[in-house]
Amino acid sequence: TAVQAEELQSSEGEWIPAACWHNCGGRCLLKAEVVDGIVKRVKTDDTREDSPDNPQQRACVRGRSQRQQVYGVDRLKYPMKRKHWEPGGGNKELRGNDEWVRISWDEATGIVASEIERIRNKYSNRSILVTGGDIGRALNLVGGHVGTWGTTSWGSWRWGPAYFGLQEGYFEHSINDRMDLRNSQLIVLWGLNPAWSSPGSPTYNFLQAKKAGARVIVIDPMYSESAELLGDEWVPVHPGTDHALMLGMAHTLIEEDDPDSNPLIDWDFLKSCTVGFDQEMMPEGADKEANFKDYVLGTHDGQPKTAEWASEISGVEAGVIRRIARDIASTNRVALLTGWAPARIKNSDSWPQMFMTFGAMTGHMAQPGRMTGVSCHFGTGNGGPRLVMGGGSGVPPGAENDVSDSLVHAEMWDAILKGEYTAGYNDKRDIDIQMIYHGMGATLQTRDGQSKGIDVHKNVEFVVTNGHFITTNAKYSDIVLPATTPWEREGGFNVGNRDALFYYRNVIDPLFECKDDAQITTEIGMKLGFTAEEVYGDVSPRQQLFNQIAGAQVINKAGTDYEPLVTITDKDITEWGVEGEPQKGRITVSELEEKGVYQVERKPGDNYGYIAQEAFRKDPEANPLETATGKLEIYSEALAEYVKGIGFTEIDPIPTYNPATEGYEDTYKNFQAKEKGDYPLQVINPHYLRRAHTIFDNNPWLREAWPNDVYVSTADARERGVKSGDTVVIESKHGKTLRIAHVTERLIPGTIGLMHGAWVEMDEEKDIDKAGSDNILTGAIATGQAISGWNSTICDFRKWEGKDLKLDKLWEPRTV
Amino acid sequence: MGQMGFYYDLETCIGCKGCQIACKDKNDLKTGELFREVHDFEGGSFPSPYVDHVTISCNHCDKPKCVENCPTGAMHKREDGIVDFDHSKCVGCKMCMWSCPYDGPVYLKEEGKVAKCDFCKDLLENNEDPACVSACTMRAIDYGDIEELKEKYGTNQSIRYFPDLDITKPNIVVKQKSR
Numbered sequence: 005t006a007v008q009a010e011e012l013q014s015s016e017g018e019w020i021p022a023a024c025w026h027n028c029g030g031r032c033l034l035k036a037e038v039v040d041g042i043v044k045r046v047k048t049d050d051t052r053e054d055s056p057d058n059p060q061q062r063a064c065v066r067g068r069s070q071r072q073q074v075y076g077v078d079r080l081k082y083p084m085k086r087k088h089w090e091p092g093g094g095n096k097e098l099r100g101n102d103e104w105v106r107i108s109w110d111e112a113t114g115i116v117a118s119e120i121e122r123i124r125n126k127y128s129n130r131s132i133l134v135t136g137g138d139i140g141r142a143l144n145l146v147g148g149h150v151g152t153w154g155t156t157s158w159g160s161w162r163w164g165p166a167y168f169g170l171q172e173g174y175f176e177h178s179i180n181d182r183m184d185l186r187n188s189q190l191i192v193l194w195g196l197n198p199a200w201s202s203p204g205s206p207t208y209n210f211l212q213a214k215k216a217g218a219r220v221i222v223i224d225p226m227y228s229e230s231a232e233l234l235g236d237e238w239v240p241v242h243p244g245t246d247h248a249l250m251l252g253m254a255h256t257l258i259e260e261d262d263p264d265s266n267p268l269i270d271w272d273f274l275k276s277c278t279v280g281f282d283q284e285m286m287p288e289g290a291d292k293e294a295n296f297k298d299y300v301l302g303t304h305d306g307q308p309k310t311a312e313w314a315s316e317i318s319g320v321e322a323g324v325i326r327r328i329a330r331d332i333a334s335t336n337r338v339a340l341l342t343g344w345a346p347a348r349i350k351n352s353d354s355w356p357q358m359f360m361t362f363g364a365m366t367g368h369m370a371q372p373g374r375m376t377g378v379s380c381h382f383g384t385g386n387g388g389p390r391l392v393m394g395g396g397s398g399v400p401p402g403a404e405n406d407v408s409d410s411l412v413h414a415e416m417w418d419a420i421l422k423g424e425y426t427a428g429y430n431d432k433r434d435i436d437i438q439m440i441y442h443g444m445g446a447t448l449q450t451r452d453g454q455s456k457g458i459d460v461h462k463n464v465e466f467v468v469t470n471g472h473f474i475t476t477n478a479k480y481s482d483i484v485l486p487a488t489t490p491w492e493r494e495g496g497f498n499v500g501n502r503d504a505l506f507y508y509r510n511v512i513d514p515l516f517e518c519k520d521d522a523q524i525t526t527e528i529g530m531k532l533g534f535t536a537e538e539v540y541g542d543v544s545p546r547q548q549l550f551n552q553i554a555g556a557q558v559i560n561k562a563g564t565d566y567e568p569l570v571t572i573t574d575k576d577i578t579e580w581g582v583e584g585e586p587q588k589g590r591i592t593v594s595e596l597e598e599k600g601v602y603q604v605e606r607k608p609g610d611n612y613g614y615i616a617q618e619a620f621r622k623d624p625e626a627n628p629l630e631t632a633t634g635k636l637e638i639y640s641e642a643l644a645e646y647v648k649g650i651g652f653t654e655i656d657p658i659p660t661y662n663p664a665t666e667g668y669e670d671t672y673k674n675f676q677a678k679e680k681g682d683y684p685l686q687v688i689n690p691h692y693l694r695r696a697h698t699i700f701d702n703n704p705w706l707r708e709a710w711p712n713d714v715y716v717s718t719a720d721a722r723e724r725g726v727k728s729g730d731t732v733v734i735e736s737k738h739g740k741t742l743r744i745a746h747v748t749e750r751l752i753p754g755t756i757g758l759m760h761g762a763w764v765e766m767d768e769e770k771d772i773d774k775a776g777s778d779n780i781l782t783g784a785i786a787t788g789q790a791i792s793g794w795n796s797t798i799c800d801f802r803k804w805e806g807k808d809l810k811l812d813k814l815w816e817p818r819t820v
Numbered sequence: 821m822g823q824m825g826f827y828y829d830l831e832t833c834i835g836c837k838g839c840q841i842a843c844k845d846k847n848d849l850k851t852g853e854l855f856r857e858v859h860d861f862e863g864g865s866f867p868s869p870y871v872d873h874v875t876i877s878c879n880h881c882d883k884p885k886c887v888e889n890c891p892t893g894a895m896h897k898r899e900d901g902i903v904d905f906d907h908s909k910c911v912g913c914k915m916c917m918w919s920c921p922y923d924g925p926v927y928l929k930e931e932g933k934v935a936k937c938d939f940c941k942d943l944l945e946n947n948e949d950p951a952c953v954s955a956c957t958m959r960a961i962d963y964g965d966i967e968e969l970k971e972k973y974g975t976n977q978s979i980r981y982f983p984d985l986d987i988t989k990p991n992i993v994v995k996q997k998s999r
Contacts, residue, residue, distance in 0.1 A: 704850075708854075
């Protein structure tokens with residue numbers, strides 16, 4: 005009631021560090037003020053003096069809205085069953101449209117267990133697909149399950165770079181740390197927009213580098229908020245043509261370089277640290293003609309990769325290509341930073357190697373102010389190993405999975421429909437999936453080819469989802485199981501940027517009948533005839549949390565090794581009721597419990613700085629890389645072999661340009677004659693501050709703040725008679741979706757910006773989505789190293805003649 | 821006691837709307853109710869576009885029309901210059917909303933009354949910063965005595981996208997992008 009609300013607002017509560025656990029690309033401190041077991045409001049980091057060197061880890065728009073998530077009216081409250089479900093599925097076509105009926109936990113776990121048994125007996129364990137979560141712990145006790153894999157967010161940065169000598173950018177980094185970024189005179193942001201994709205401190209860190217004097221060039225199809233804040237120049241480029249653009253830049257350097265009068269290429273670096281650049285530098289046994297320089301010059305294929313050639317593909321003027329190439333090559337200290345987005349392109353397996361090659365040619369690697377590599381997610385503008393980290397929980401590993409089959413994300417919906425998947429080079433295998441368990445994640449929403457995914461979900465015999473809401477996964481399920489959020493659990497650590505470690509503890513009791521995923525898995529395992537210990541071990545949640553605290557480590561003062569973070573006394577161990585040993589650390593348990601963060605104090609020139617591959621550059625013979633030759637491989641047979649072995653498409657050992665499937669060239673019926681085809685526009689899927697991938701899409705405060713319009717360029721809109729505010733239908737060969745148009749000058753004409761992660765809302769009669777779901781437009785097309793190539797999608801749009809869309813903030817929540 | 825005011829660095833604002841959400845959380849607001857709102861403005865033309873963001877709440881004006889036109893005295897100016905409201909006196913007539921050129925006052929449907937930014941006066945009493953200020957990941961919002969803000973950040977003759985400042989004399993200092 006209003007009176008109670010008034011009382012709640014006027015009472016002083018306890019501030020508890022609360023998890024902000026999302027896969028958003030950042031990590032920050034969130035605290036919840038709890039009064040009588042209810043969260044009254046949240047705040048962010050006020051635990052330290054705020055300064056550019058040591059900023060507070062402030063939460064973004066999404067973290068600040070989290071009460072609307074945890075307390076959402078549409079939270080799943082009880083286990084639910086699809087009304088017309090029956091063993092074997094019943095009328096499976098009703099999935100997605102059926103009514104929901106509340107059932108007990110006993111009935112729900114009983115149904116799941118009996119369907120597992122029925123399906124493995126009728127078919128086999130190879131018919132049970134798990135897309136995420138820890139349900140495998142239960143399933144592996146009865147013979148295992150099929151899994152899924154792919155490059156996800158990384159695109160072609162996921163597996164390839166290990167073969168040619170750079171890092172993938174999430175677990176390890178090829179770029180220097182944020183303090184060193186201030187030494188760069190020129191920063192190139194190639195396809196990254198930290199202002200939207202890396203919440204928390206990264207954009208603020210970039211601002212410090214800018215204030216320290218760096219010029220910034222932004223290369224991106226969209227004039228992003230990062231371009232507005234940081235950019236001295238914006239270079240608009242057609243999506244997926246970055247590789248061609250960079251070849252044009254490389255050609256410029258090769259053409260214009262003169263070691264004496266106009267040194268643009270760092271020959272010393274190429275000779276000492278790389279293989280494959282020219283005939284003289286080819287690795288032993290390789291065909292000398294197959295070198296990179298001759299490819300760029302067109303010596304053997306008759307096609308020089310000139311700035312003009314690159315311009316025709318990338319849309320960047322030849323003069324600009326040459327100017328940028330010279331600018332980068334003739335500036336002393338340059339940071340060449342790229343996000344994963346330009347690599348989320350079908351056929352882009354050679355792009356990361358191209359990026360490395362240009363970095364190597366210009367020598368902007370492995371020295372202060374000089375770096376070349378991935379700058380995104382936790383490592384945005386701040387490379388290097390973690391300075392502080394949590395310990396392990398002590399939960400024993402589960403039983404082994406006896407099923408070895410694993411489906412590639414970009415192929416799996418098609419593979420399930422066809423009954424055959426690609427297991428490797430010339431290796432196709434039969435598959436007959438009849439059950440899908442979505443333990444966590446948003447697989448049906450976030451994997452390529454969603455229309456086929458929905459078909460799959462209407463075909464198999466059983467689908468179950470653990471979740472917080474009627475998400476896309478849940479919507480097309482038979483049984484949905486309400487899971488707790490981390491606010492309702494015991495606690496733990498969240499890691500993010502290397503400087504800080506975030507600790508969270510229990511904020512509120514589980515809402516309604518929600519249970520932890522671990523508990524759900526345990527109860528299903530028990531229904532399958534096992535004990536709780538057999539499923540999950542016997543480490544209590546309290547002991548798990550304590551183990552993580554006791555095992556937390558922080559870099560020592562010299563920056564050479566790690567030491568315990570938390571001091572633990574006998575009294576702590578008694579109070580917690582756990583087993584453990586006292587230890588000496590930096591902070592007390594109660595300080596950790598109160599602050600919720602430990603941040604390593606930084607200053608320029610301290611012992612915690614990071615220059616990627618520094619030792620390698622200084623002495624490459626003594627400190628070889630983990631590649632076949634120990635060098636950066638501009639020619640990499642290992643990379644070509646690896647990609648071939650996956651079984652989809654092949655590449656050359658040197659970074660040649662391979663046009664993307666459904667990329668820029670495919671927008672033409674005839675590229676030479678410049679005749680456009682049926683899908684003349686390209687789609688990019690920017691990460692959008694309304695959501696962290698799919699999470700928060702239903703959050704009313706964020707729906708109001710970020711309406712999820714589709715961005716279309718003024719030129720394309722004018723051609724189609726579309727104005728801002730018009731409802732448009734966007735159509736690819738794989739599906740159709742509606743959105744309200746935001747007509748903008750901020751996009752390169754020929755490209756639309758459909759924001760990533762909206763929850764599909766099918767109008768089944770018209771076979772059209774109303775939510776702007778990105779994957780309704782993508783097909784199940786696998787290439788290279790199993791790339792999910794979302795940013796290579798082509799489409800057209802037109803004014804929608806049907807009923808105008810209502811703003812998302814006015815949509816009814818999916819309350820059950 | 822002086823006059824409280826806000827400072828906005830719109831050169832640094834990235835339009836994330838974090839301040840807008842932190843304000844909603846602090847004041848427990850529903851959809852359609854915004855005490856602070858971030859507006860986006862795009863301009864220029866390809867390939868030289870620009871985008872501006874403006875965060876705005878009540879400006880706690882020197883000559884607040886909302887106070888001037890409030891028939892019940894619910895809307896009032898405190899000694900520290902904060903324009904505050906008294907719900908025991910508010911009859912929900914919306915005169916203040918009609919009077920304000922900045923959409924400061926907001927009608928709360930459920931209560932049938934008007935409310936608005938009160939500068940997080942309860943937080944100020946505890947020596948804490950207003951929710952929007954401590955929320956900003958770009959450190960683009962500051963607050964304090966308006967004379968001190970002017971001394972530190974300068975003054976505005978006019979502010980892009982804002983109505984004429986002479987109408988109500990808003991207590992804000994804005995750093996604008998040069999265009």
